[in-house]
Structure formats: C-alpha cells, structure tokens
Amino acid sequence: xxxxxxxxxxxxxxxxxxxxxxxxxxxxxxxxxxxxxxxxxxxxxxxxxxxxxxxxxxxxxxxxxxxxxxxxxxxxxxxxxxxxxxxxxxxxxxxxxxxxxxxxxxxxxxxxxxxxxxxxxxxxxxxxxxxxxxxxxxxxxxxxxxxxxxxxxxxxxxxxxxxxxxxxxxxxxxxxxxxxxxxxxxxxxxxxxxxxxxxxxxxxxxxxx
Amino acid sequence: xxxxxxxxxxxxxxxxxxxxxxxxxxxxxxxxxxxxxxxxxxxxxxxxxxxxxxxxxxxxxxxxxxxxxxxxxxxxxxxxxxxxxxxxxxxxxxxxxxxxxxxxxxxxx
Numbered sequence: 001x002x003x004x005x006x007x008x009x010x011x012x013x014x015x016x017x018x019x020x021x022x023x024x025x026x027x028x029x030x031x032x033x034x035x036x037x038x039x040x041x042x043x044x045x046x047x048x049x050x051x052x053x054x055x056x057x058x059x060x061x062x063x064x065x066x067x068x069x070x071x072x073x074x075x076x077x078x079x080x081x082x083x084x085x086x087x088x089x090x091x092x093x094x095x096x097x098x099x100x101x102x103x104x105x106x107x108x109x110x111x112x113x114x115x116x117x118x119x120x121x122x123x124x125x126x127x128x129x130x131x132x133x134x135x136x137x138x139x140x141x142x143x144x145x146x147x148x149x150x151x152x153x154x155x156x157x158x159x160x161x162x163x164x165x166x167x168x169x170x171x172x173x174x175x176x177x178x179x180x181x182x183x184x185x186x187x188x189x190x191x192x193x194x195x196x197x198x199x200x201x202x203x204x205x206x207x208x209x
Numbered sequence: 210x211x212x213x214x215x216x217x218x219x220x221x222x223x224x225x226x227x228x229x230x231x232x233x234x235x236x237x238x239x240x241x242x243x244x245x246x247x248x249x250x251x252x253x254x255x256x257x258x259x260x261x262x263x264x265x266x267x268x269x270x271x272x273x274x275x276x277x278x279x280x281x282x283x284x285x286x287x288x289x290x291x292x293x294x295x296x297x298x299x300x301x302x303x304x305x306x307x308x309x310x311x312x313x314x315x316x317x318x
Contacts, residue, residue: 035289039296046300050307075245082241086234089277093227190277193300194270201244201266209258 027180036183038191040155045195048150049202051144056207060138065207068133070124074204076175077120078196081155084113085193088186095174097181104169110189111162114155115120121152144203151199161185225279233276240269 056065091106097128125145128134135145165181244265247253266282274280274293283289 032288035293039292042296043299044302046303050304054311055303056306071249082237085237085273085277086230089233090227092236093225093230130246159291177243184263185275187278187314190273194273197241197269200241201262205244205248206259209251209254209262 025178030182031184031187034078034187041191045147045150045198047146049070050200052147052203055088055139057144058139060140062138062141063131063133064140065203065205067167068128069204069208071204071208073120073124074200077199078115080117081196083192084110084117085190087113088189092182092186095179098174100169100174104141104166107162107166107169107182111159111166114159114162114189118152119157121134123149125149148199148203151192151195154195158185158188158192161188165182225276225282229276233272236272236276237269240265241270 044052063092091103091110094102094106105151130143133141135142165178165185167182171176247258247261279289280293311315
C-alpha cells in the first residue's frame with residue numbers, strides 16, 4: 001500500500017493522469033477482465049432467478065417444492081461447496097508462500113469437493129426425474145432445472161479448468177501467468193459458492209418453509 | 210518485496226491471511242446453519258422467515274466478498290467495486306422489476 005503511494009508520487013511530478021495508470025500489469029488487467037465477466041454472469045443468474053421467482057407457483061397440478069426437495073442431501077452439498085470455497089482460498093495462500101506442492105494439493109482437494117457436489121446434484125436430478133418431475137412437467141420445474149442446471153454447468157466447467165490448471169502447475173510451476181490463473185479460478189469458485197448460497201436460500205429453503 | 214507488491218495490486222490479486230480465510234469460513238458456516246435451523250424447526254413463518262433468510266444470504270455474500278475476494282483491500286481507483294455495484298444494480302432491477310410486474314399481472318391470475 002505505502003509503496004504504491006510512493007511510486008504514485010514519483011509519477012505525480014510528471015503528469016497527474018500518470019499517477020492513476022502507472023505501468024498497467026497485463027496479468028492484473030486480465031484478472032480485472034475476468035471480474036467483468038463475473039459481473040455479466042451475475043446478470044445471467046439474475047434473469048434465471050427472476051424467472052424462477054415468478055414461475056415457482058405454477059406447478060400445473062404437478063409436484064411442488066415441499067414434496068420434491070430432500071433437504072438432507074441439499075444441506076450436505078451446501079457445506080461441501082462452502083468448504084471447497086475455503087480450500088480454494090488456502091490454495092491461493094499456499095501460492096503466495098511459493099509452496100507449489102501445497103498449492104496443487106489444495107486445488108486437488110477443491111476439485112474433489114466440487115466433483116462430490118456435482119455427483120450429489122446429478123443424483124438429485126435423477127431422483128426428481130424418477131418421481132416424474134422433469135423439465136417439461138411444469139413452469140416451476142422448467143425454471144428450477146434451468147437455474148440449478150446452469151449453476152451445475154458452471155461448477156463442472158470450473159472442474160475441467162481446475163484440473164487443466166493443476167497439470168499446468170505441475171509442468172511450469174508458479175509463474176506470473178499461472179499465478180494469475182490461480183487467482184482467477186479462485187475468484188470464480190468463490191463466485192459460484194455465492195450463487196449457490198442464493199440458490200439454496202431462494203429455491204430450497206424458501207421452497208420448503 | 211517491491212516485486213511481490215507489484216504483482217498483486219488489484220483487489221482480486223490480494224491474498225489476505227490464514228486468519229481472514231478461517232474467519233470468513235466460520236462466518237459462512239454460522240450464516241448457513243442459522244437459516245437451516247430456522248427452516249427445519251419452523252421457528253419463523255411467512256414474510257418474517259423470508260426476510261431473515263435473505264438477510265443471512267446477503268450477509269454471506271458480504272463475508273465472501275470481504276474475506277475471500279478481498280474487496281476491501283482494493284486500491285483506488287476501485288474498478289472492481291464499481292463494476293460490482295453496476296452488476297448488482299442491473300441484478301436488482303431485473304429481479305425486483307420482474308417480481309413487481311408479475312405481482313400485478315391481472316391476466317395470469
């Protein structure tokens with residue numbers, strides 16, 4: 001913090017605007033670009049949440065949330081995702097200590113927890129379909145499968161990405177580029193955890209209460 | 210040290226400490242257990258339940274932003290915060306706007 005201000009002062013004597021954008025680090029800009037992507041994802045999930053909230057009462061005579069949701073499994077997967085958000089943070093901490101083994105270890109733990117979450121979600125979907133609650137049964141279920149499925153798809157893509165990153169780290173070690181990638185994926189993972197908290201609250205908890 | 214500082218000036222790149230991560234994790238767990246307990250035991254009903262549940266979720270969002278995404282450690286100009294606010298404004302307009310419109314939808318009801 002203090003060092004940044006110091007260099008800002010040095011530039012200040014040259015021109016005022018230079019103090020604001022002294023040597024933009026490309027990796028830093030890429031991280032910010034990813035942050036903007038996350039904000040567009042906020043809007044995407046916003047529209048899906050809006051659709052779900054508006055349509056959740058329209059069950060077309062079919063089963064509603066109270067009959068369908070099995071809260072035991074849902075609460076378990078919530079804590080699994082919460083823990084994985086924490087372990088991805090531990091991975092970033094290990095990276096800043098320069099500990100590649102710990103970094104790869106924590107990323108693997110995070111990926112494993114994410115995979116467990118996906119397995120639980122797929123099992124829930126299979127259970128729902130066996131109960132006769134498919135995506136075409138009612139407007140409520142269409143909105144439900146779209147919202148929860150989109151989140152699950154994000155987590156699945158994150159898993160593929162995380163495994164690719166572990167391989168990259170094994171090959172190249174901790175470089176400025178892999179550092180940025182670890183930072184970005186941990187942001188993505190925290191973001192998915194936040195989205196899930198809202199899915200859990202609005203879809204599941206409010207559905208059964 | 211200069212090199213170390215220079216590579217992580219953005220909020221997204223700041224890394225916090227084990228203490229802040231553990232604290233954030235504990236807060237998240239507590240903020241998850243409270244709503245679960247409320248719903249499972251049926252302590253609150255109707256609007257009161259919805260308000261408390263949403264408050265817990267929003268608090269957890271704040272916890273994740275501060276303790277895990279290090280939003281408070283960002284330097285000026287705070288582009289991350291500004292884009293986040295823009296995203297949240299659009300989100301609220303979409304969600305609350307849809308709810309408001311559909312609540313007064315006399316065709317569907």
